[in-house]
Amino acid sequence: MTHAKPEPPFRPVREPKGMGVAMVGHAFMGRAHANALRQVNRFFDLPLQVLPRVVVGRDRARAAAMAEKLGFAEASADLATVLARDDVHIVDVATPNDSHHEIAMAALAAGKHVLCEKPLAMTVAEAEAMVAAARRAGVRVGVWHNYRRCPAASLAQRLVERGELGVVRQVRATYLQDWLASADTPASWRTERRRCGSGAHGDLNAHLIDMTRFVTGLEFAEVCGMEQTFTPTRTTPDGRAVRVDVDDAFAFLARFTNGAIGTYEATRTAPGRKNWHQLEVHGATGSLLWNLERMNEVQVFRYDEPADARGYRTVMCMDPVHPYAAHWWPDGHVLGYEHTFVHTLADFLLALHDGSPFAPDFADGLAVQRVLDAAARSARERHWVEVGTRGKEAAR
Numbered sequence: 001m002t003h004a005k006p007e008p009p010f011r012p013v014r015e016p017k018g019m020g021v022a023m024v025g026h027a028f029m030g031r032a033h034a035n036a037l038r039q040v041n042r043f044f045d046l047p048l049q050v051l052p053r054v055v056v057g058r059d060r061a062r063a064a065a066m067a068e069k070l071g072f073a074e075a076s077a078d079l080a081t082v083l084a085r086d087d088v089h090i091v092d093v094a095t096p097n098d099s100h101h102e103i104a105m106a107a108l109a110a111g112k113h114v115l116c117e118k119p120l121a122m123t124v125a126e127a128e129a130m131v132a133a134a135r136r137a138g139v140r141v142g143v144w145h146n147y148r149r150c151p152a153a154s155l156a157q158r159l160v161e162r163g164e165l166g167v168v169r170q171v172r173a174t175y176l177q178d179w180l181a182s183a184d185t186p187a188s189w190r191t192e193r194r195r196c197g198s199g200a201h202g203d204l205n206a207h208l209i210d211m212t213r214f215v216t217g218l219e220f221a222e223v224c225g226m227e228q229t230f231t232p233t234r235t236t237p238d239g240r241a242v243r244v245d246v247d248d249a250f251a252f253l254a255r256f257t258n259g260a261i262g263t264y265e266a267t268r269t270a271p272g273r274k275n276w277h278q279l280e281v282h283g284a285t286g287s288l289l290w291n292l293e294r295m296n297e298v299q300v301f302r303y304d305e306p307a308d309a310r311g312y313r314t315v316m317c318m319d320p321v322h323p324y325a326a327h328w329w330p331d332g333h334v335l336g337y338e339h340t341f342v343h344t345l346a347d348f349l350l351a352l353h354d355g356s357p358f359a360p361d362f363a364d365g366l367a368v369q370r371v372l373d374a375a376a377r378s379a380r381e382r383h384w385v386e387v388g389t390r391g392k393e394a395a396r
Contacts, residue, residue, distance in 0.1 A: 040349065090115065
């Protein structure tokens with residue numbers, strides 16, 4: 001997989017050395033991002049210093065309380081005013097899915113660098129507009145697909161890139177959670193299509209699609225999907241019964257442009273599975289497996305091992321030779337979910353300073369959105385759908 005070099009007129013950032021950040025949104029993802037903003041310069045020697053300037057929210061009082069808690073200088077409910085400030089250089093979009101496009105487009109029009117939560121957009125058309133706007137603005141953009149930067153996941157990518165598995169033939173990917181298994185779980189924006197676009201599909205399959213592209217370098221050619229909603233009605237926190245119009249579970253088959261095949265399964269209704277994000281890759285001469293619930297490990301099998309000792313071996317990815325690990329603790333001291341956001345931000349700041357490529361960028365987010373949209377159409381219309389051709393049906 002290759003990534004486009006920065007489009008002119010992007011210039012590496014030499015000055016100012018302090019990069020002011022405006023974070024839009026302050027709930028779950030906002031807290032994860034804010035922790036990275038506070039920690040990145042403490043553990044990585046970087047040429048740019050992060051300055052958490054302002055938290056932006058719809059309710060200024062709530063935003064002010066979170067700004068104080070998360071270590072930002074101030075809060076605002078006026079995004080336009082914040083975007084006009086010269087001391088804000090990066091806009092971090094940490095809001096629900098339905099506002100990603102609007103906020104990012106406004107930030108790009110103001111000439112700001114943008115980091116955006118996943119999935120990038122609600123539709124392919126929105127994602128295409130965001131890619132085009134970023135290229136016109138000549139700024140650096142990125143998507144918070146932070147799982148790429150687990151040391152073990154990054155090592156998995158290196159193993160495939162070095163050819164240690166041979167030609168990739170098959171991918172098995174699952175993302176299983178259980179927080180919606182009970183019908184008593186209240187409705188939220190994540191169960192409302194107008195706010196989130198889709199359920200487990202956009203929420204979880206987006207991660208699997210991006211991780212596949214990252215680890216294997218494969219591109220999706222066509223997909224065939226199915227979806228199911230098990231609890232059609234849920235109750236809001238204030239007691240109203242509302243219809244659930246997104247999927248609880250979504251599975252799809254995939255063919256890749258190199259002839260490999262893949263299976264994908266995402267659900268938020270699997271009792272006992274909390275965050276089972278697993279990617280299994282089979283090549284001609286070896287295999288690997290990585291799971292977020294054991295995020296510091298990657299399991300590797302290769303046929304070139306001695307026949308009498310051949311089998312899967314577990315590699316603990318916490319030595320200085322492993323990606324990112326040298327910035328943290330002594331050998332064998334594990335990292336957690338929050339560290340992956342720090343790694344993402346560190347790489348983004350380095351790319352800002354030296355002009356090197358950063359991935360995943362908005363073009364990668366668009367690639368994920370094309371697969372999501374194609375699989376969703378396939379599930380609705382019950383046939384294979386090609387990816388990357390605006391939903392054109394595959395000839396079958």
